[in-house]
Amino acid sequence: MLAIFSLIAIAPSAFADHTSVTVTNAPGSSVPGCEETADGCFIPSMVTIDIGGEVIWENNDTAAHTITSGTPTEGPSGVFDSSLVMAGSSFSHEFEDAGTFDYFCMVHPWMQGTVMVSAEEEHSDEHADMEGMGDEMEGMKHSDEHAAKGIEDLSDQFTTTLTSGVIHHIGGNTDDATLLVHLFGADDDGELKITLNSDIITPFDDGSYFVLVDSEETEFEQMGNTLHIEYSAGAEKIEIVGSHVVPEFGTIAMIVLAVAIVSIIVLTTKTRATLIPKL
Numbered sequence: 235m236l237a238i239f240s241l242i243a244i245a246p247s248a249f250a251d252h253t254s255v256t257v258t259n260a261p262g263s264s265v266p267g268c269e270e271t272a273d274g275c276f277i278p279s280m281v282t283i284d285i286g287g288e289v290i291w292e293n294n295d296t297a298a299h300t301i302t303s304g305t306p307t308e309g310p311s312g313v314f315d316s317s318l319v320m321a322g323s324s325f326s327h328e329f330e331d332a333g334t335f336d337y338f339c340m341v342h343p344w345m346q347g348t349v350m351v352s353a354e355e356e357h358s359d360e361h362a363d364m365e366g367m368g369d370e371m372e373g374m375k376h377s378d379e380h381a382a383k384g385i386e387d388l389s390d391q392f393t394t395t396l397t398s399g400v401i402h403h404i405g406g407n408t409d410d411a412t413l414l415v416h417l418f419g420a421d422d423d424g425e426l427k428i429t430l431n432s433d434i435i436t437p438f439d440d441g442s443y444f445v446l447v448d449s450e451e452t453e454f455e456q457m458g459n460t461l462h463i464e465y466s467a468g469a470e471k472i473e474i475v476g477s478h479v480v481p482e483f484g485t486i487a488m489i490v491l492a493v494a495i496v497s498i499i500v501l502t503t504k505t506r507a508t509l510i511p512k513l
């Protein structure tokens with residue numbers, strides 16, 4: 235397998251006559267780590283096709299993912315967007331223009347890949363080889379970028395069930411001590427049952443929380459740390475407000491990754507500073 239992948243990396247032009255290429259989601263890629271492996275989070279993370287070729291993304295993972303053109307730092311480019319692809323489903327896109335197309339997963343922005351679309355008729359072999367080397371270097375640059383990004387979605391920190399739609403992702407906003415639960419595909423009225431992790435969100439002094447569904451205050455049932463929140467068809471955002479949200483986990487927004495990394499560093503420094511006097 236490794237030999238095959240390195241062959242792809244060394245000589246992408248040899249594979250350029252593929253009219254259809256399949257990319258799979260790395261199992262477990264909803265948790266950071268795959269970006270540091272040789273295979274990446276999309277396998278293979280770089281594919282080469284001719285104009286008119288098709289790339290098929292098969293989601294063999296257990297979590298839902300998106301395939302969105304663009305980069306996490308610059309946002310979606312608008313060339314293609316699968317929206318959420320459920321486990322076991324797939325998405326495909328035909329590329330009509332030559333070029334290099336970066337893409338990523340909106341839910342798990344450490345997942346990144348590249349599609350190279352070559353205009354085959356204009357390339358001599360020599361030219362194709364040189365382009366291949368350029369691709370390889372660009373690929374290496376990309377993996378360095380991956381290593382710098384360790385932001386996580388909070389979804390795996392909570393036990394959740396919902397009767398309509400799926401959780402797109404859970405983010406934390408430390409400024410107003412809010413957990414943001416983004417829903418996708420809630421076509422019917424439903425109920426979200428979420429058991430809050432007290433390491434991440436702290437309730438108000440009386441043990442209660444405050445809940446907004448699509449920015450409207452909502453009544454809900456609370457049993458211990460478990461909330462039952464009803465929402466109407468079409469709901470997209472449930473906010474759970476407490477007195478404190480642990481900042482280290484704060485996925486403030488995927489687009490402001492750099493800001494998030496800086497604030498984590500600052501917070502870590504602050505935490506150390508306050509720990510020293512206690513010791």
Ligand SMILES: [Cu+2]
Pocket residue numbers: 263264298299300339340341342345
């Ligand atoms: Cu994903």
